[in-house]
Amino acid sequence: MLSVNTHNDWDPLKEIIVGSAENYTSHDRELSFDVFFHENLFRSDWAYPRLKSATEFDTSSRSWKIKEKYVQELSEDVENLAGLLQSLGVVVHRPMTLPPDSNFISGFGWQAPPVPALNIRDNTLIVGNRIIETPPAIRSRYLETRLLSPIFNEYFKRGAEWATMPRPILTDRSFDLSYARDTESTLGGPSEPIENPKESPFDLGYEMILDGAQCLRLGKDIIINVANENHRLAVEWLKRYLEPEYTIHTVYRMSDNHIDSMLLALCPGVFLARHPDIKKMMPKKFQSWKYIVPPEPDRNSFPQYNDDDLVLTSPYIDLNVLSISPERVLVNESCIGLIRELEKNGFETIPVKHRHRRLFGGGFHCFTLDTVREGTIEDYS
Incomplete structure (x- = not known):
């Protein structure tokens, strides 16, 4: 094991953590979950399911069960991903396994069943030799x-810095609901309202909440998607912690939270983007980069689900690729259009099976956390 060193998403990959899907059995539908996935759960666009409330199918429980078949197939795909990375010469680390009978997590005024460390990009940000645990947005992931x-x-022990951003209490009133209640934000379309938050004696007002997957690392520059006051507070903390060594830029409401299914950097000067208008949202110094926009997702490249299957991501999730080097990219094998577009632009693609990315909220970038890449910090502007 080397010491932590990673400054971007493309330098040659040496060590990585691959998440675990073991004992992922259900989603806990409560306020923090619905706020986080609001754009995915309630939008009327064809990309999302037609849900109206957490109790539409099961009025006796807020727990949304996941079919065992999907969990088994997800585990197969995650293990194959780990094996593939090892075969490419990458050192792969794995999280501890969540026990099948884990007790509920308890906070001040709430309880939630824990989930395994699958989408590990979310709650940690690696910057240079720093490990920064970010303030979680969903109670079950606390x-x-x-x-x-x-x-x-x-x-x-090997020299990395290890810090934890302030942990939110996560009462109902911790969350800025303005994005969830704004029918004009991002993808558009009418949306169902989030329930009114309940008061608590532990209310502090809006708290810092931010996922590592909202951050795009570009050497000395870090671009962070901000969609609400929770994100803005967390960005202020990161600025105080990382500047002036790094320059923190913000983009406003590129998405509800994560940036890595909207935009990823493939190498210096090249982004993979969901749509061409993303360029206009970027800091001026990065608008001159090339923006590769793949074809629209093919609906036939996804498994067909039933109405009682909770779909958590849009069909654009497959932009969530993982770069092994500036030339080589892991891509979902089902995304023929994306593969062809990347190869047309000079990249070598490595097709990998990942079936149920829409049910579990993540692609290859989400399921992994690169900890060691070759290279040093640079200014790419």
């Missing part, structure tokens, strides 16, 4: 990074 603690602890 302790998720503890499943990564043995890995982080070993990196700390």
